[in-house]
Amino acid sequence: MTTVRTALAGARLVLPSGVVEDGRLVFSGAAIEEIGGERTAGDLDLTGYTVVPGFVDLHVHGGGGASYAAGIAEEALTAARTHLEHGTTTTVASTVTGEIDEVCRQAAVLSELVEDGVLAGVHFEGPFISPGRCGAHRPDLLREPDPALVRKLVDAARGTAKMVTLAPELPGGLESVRMLADLGVIAAVGHTDSDYAKTLEAIEAGASVATHLFNAMPGIQHRAPGPIVALLEDERVTVELINDGTHLHPSVLDLAYGTAGAGRVALITDAMGAAGMGDGLYPLGPLQVRVTDGVARLVEGGSIAGSTLTLDVAFRRSVTVNRLSLSQTVRSISTVPAALLGLADSTGSLEVGKNADLAVLDSESYELVAVVRRGEWIRGAERFTR
Structure with a gap:
């Protein structure tokens, strides 16, 4: 079974260390694989959006x-x-x-x-x-x-x-x-x-x-x-x-x-x-x-x-x-x-190795526009992938 790798770029990321503008986050399968790195042609553009943990x-x-x-x-x-x-x-x-x-x-x-x-x-x-x-x-x-x-x-x-x-x-x-x-x-x-x-x-x-x-x-x-x-x-x-x-x-x-x-x-x-x-x-x-x-x-x-x-x-x-x-x-x-709940090792913050549990918000209105749970798009994928 092929593991799907998804990169989100241009987003505001709310990390444990603070808020990062124009950030990049990559998840592969159910987990966050990378935070940061250079933007590539295949990245999904999330400029104008804020990504927070689910x-x-x-x-x-x-x-x-x-x-x-x-x-x-x-x-x-x-x-x-x-x-x-x-x-x-x-x-x-x-x-x-x-x-x-x-x-x-x-x-x-x-x-x-x-x-x-x-x-x-x-x-x-x-x-x-x-x-x-x-x-x-x-x-x-x-x-x-x-x-x-x-x-x-x-x-x-x-x-x-x-x-x-x-x-x-x-x-x-x-x-x-x-x-x-x-x-x-x-x-x-x-x-x-x-x-x-x-x-x-x-x-x-x-x-x-x-x-x-x-x-x-x-x-x-x-x-x-x-x-x-x-x-x-x-x-x-x-x-x-x-x-x-x-x-x-x-x-x-x-x-x-x-x-x-x-x-x-x-x-x-x-x-x-x-x-x-x-x-x-x-x-x-x-x-x-x-x-x-x-x-x-x-x-x-x-x-x-x-x-x-x-x-x-x-x-x-x-x-x-x-x-x-x-x-x-x-x-x-x-x-x-x-x-x-004893789940700090797997969820609750955006960190490499943790579950890809994400909520994507409009950076101006803070309306929820997309949700990812364990690497699966629950809603909103069409906004960024069409």
Whole structure:
């Protein structure tokens, strides 16, 4: 089988060392072969475009009208493909609260897609969360984080579990955090009523991620800083942020970056099935969600129910609204989450030997125009090859 060698020239490249204008990148097969070198006659001209590493989403529930929580392989493939076409070349599938046995069944289905290379892992969001901060999770299905139950979910994923979100203040919470850390699974603090002191205990026990920081947790009070301050100030913690203009005011996102820095922020979508679709009714696990003007809310109660965000939009907002640099944005949308998942050797940055996972953006509008995953053009090839 002949290996296809493709050279992109004239592009702005966002590399770990900085931004290079009029750059050249060559990929052969699934990997990046060369960065730099002299332009040749066969190179594809990407003048006016910016090439960044493919996006890595730690936290996404669905897209394209499909949900990972359905526990149906075809739906999971649709969701993954939808986000792939929007630049997300590495996806962790997130479940939602359900009956334990049903979530275990979903995990078994998703684990097969991890083994096939479609997904990068499974994230369990719920049922081990606070009833007072449950958001778009059914309150009657919530459970205390008994380590035995948490372990049951992790085992159901057959080695593909990457993260479990839980409320550490609940009975069994700290014990479960310690167990997850021992298993090499990320323990994430989220959907929590934890105070500052308890959150610090969770971090000491091994919690290393804040699930969609600011959302579904107590706000900052001047005498009760709560979990947000504890999570922001500790260098061991990576904070998830949803930059869709609905979950966070731009100034709040700026505050998080000013405190934690791009090296501790992971931009996520928290997207549900409506991502890449239009307004209407959609399922989210056992609940119904109505999307109006792109904002997803529960039919009953009106709580925000995930997002309809895709990471190309989050990238564009970060650069154009929040005025983050290209390097900062790439760190948060690719490099940091790839490292959290243990994939830093293969993806998350443009470096020789790593996967040819690329997102190509218009250098003026930052609109996504092309995607390459492991050397395969997913979309946009005709723009440069005709």
